[in-house]
Amino acid sequence: MSIEVGSKLQGKVTGITHFGAFVELPGGSTGLVHISEVADNYVKDINEVLKVGDEVLVKVVNVEQDGKIGLSIRKAQDRPDRPDRPERPARPSRPEGSGRPSRPFNSQRPNRPQGGGRGPRPNQARPTVSFEDKMSRFLKDSEERISTLKRQTESKRGGRGARRG
CATH class of the missing domain: 1.20.5 (Single alpha-helices involved in coiled-coils or other helix-helix interfaces)
Structure with a gap:
């Protein structure tokens, strides 16, 4: 049986490590479910979620040239699409003359000397x-x-x- 990226398969957990779980797929091939792909929430210890011998539904995420198969349990779960977030309301514009003056971000301030106000002005001689x-x-x-x-x-x-x- 050919394993294709995107297909959902039933598999059996054959081994557990600190970084993920090995799942035997139909046809005898084995793939890895990384710990980040086990559940939607954070998983600190994979042993709290999976046990050797568990039957799981996995989705094939990638198949590398050397035969390694990347799997995901959380992507295999059918969930209803989240509704799109509503648009953020636009910031109200400030009336002229109130609050901070509107000017471009990188423009020079009119009443400050160049150079941040530290030290003598460029055209003045420094006292020794x-x-x-x-x-x-x-x-x-x-x-x-x-x-x-x-x-x-x-x-x-x-x-x-x-x-x-």
């Missing part, structure tokens, strides 16, 4: 800052951050007296 000035500014910022963190952690511990040794 010495390494020592940069270092002193960094140290000042760093000390402020550390003192803020210390104050926050001490308040969470209940103050200076709550330290454990």
Whole structure:
């Protein structure tokens, strides 16, 4: 008997693995039902759904050149077609002058400088800052951050007296 893609056949489960079940088809050939094709819902353990010796209706999904046969139990089940989803309602348009201004997604904002507002403008010269000035500014910022963190952690511990040794 020739096995064709799309045909529905009755088979017998001959083996179960963690990734699927082997089903013996009429004519002596064997195909694999992958665990994702056993049921419509998620199957964590195939042993909860199938047992060796079960008779199942399968649909032939594919037949590879090397003789491997892909099967599906869930596609073999006749279910009524789901009704099409109704169209999504269109978003109501905003009246002019309310909410955010309408502009193209990638257009430039009129009141912001180019480059995201960071650093000097492209046509302006950058003031030269010495390494020592940069270092002193960094140290000042760093000390402020550390003192803020210390104050926050001490308040969470209940103050200076709550330290454990």
